[in-house]
Amino acid sequence: MRVIPTRLHGLVDYLWGALLLAAPRALRLPPGSPEARAARAAGAGAIAYAALTDYELxxxxxxxxRQHLALDVAGGAALAASPWLLGFARRGGGPHLAFGLFAIAAGLLTTDRPAHGARRLVR
Structure with missing residues (x-):
């Protein structure tokens, strides 16, 4: 059941990406640590592919x-698993898990057709 409109999803994309970029400082993660790098990489990636998506924003x-939503689900799964994959689960991987599960939910609950219809994709 896809109930989130693409315009709202776009707003959330940029906000979510910015929050992930700011998370290492806000959560006082050690600079250069796997947990800080994972958050920043996920945030930068989310903003980059949001900018390259055929939707209102x-x-x-x-x-x-559809490709964007697949990236949300795959990226969310990777971010949610990152505390265990990168070995920082015992130091507190809760925020990564929460952000990752949020991305998965957003990917599964957002409609795959923007209100403007499909534009011609750049080739």
């Missing part, structure tokens, strides 16, 4: 909304 329609 995208800047260049390179990715379809």
């Amino acid at each position: 995208g800047l260049a329609p390179v990715l379809s909304m």
